[in-house]
Amino acid sequence: LRAAAAGADMELADIAMTRVYLSDPADLGVYEAVRETFIDEDLPAFECVIVHGPGPVAESLVQIDAIGMK
Numbered sequence: 001l002r003a004a005a006a007g008a009d010m011e012l013a014d015i016a017m018t019r020v021y022l023s024d025p026a027d028l029g030v031y032e033a034v035r036e037t038f039i040d041e042d043l044p045a046f047e048c049v050i051v052h053g054p055g056p057v058a059e060s061l062v063q064i065d066a067i068g069m070k
Helices: 002-007 025-038
Strands: 015-022 045-050 062-068
Touching: 002 062, 015 025, 025 045
Parallel strands: 015 045
Antiparallel strands: 015 062
């Protein structure tokens, strides 16, 4: 996510909203802990969607969409 933001000349602090797709609802706590580790300022708006096979690869466990603004 940091690399994607940098590619748009942004930082993690510029992220306004994230949507995470998880295959297992039990992973939400892990995602939240990681998110709070890397985004230490105001957390962006957040939506979680539980789906089977969330990523472009069949074995994917998570996919994250983010919207940033400056």
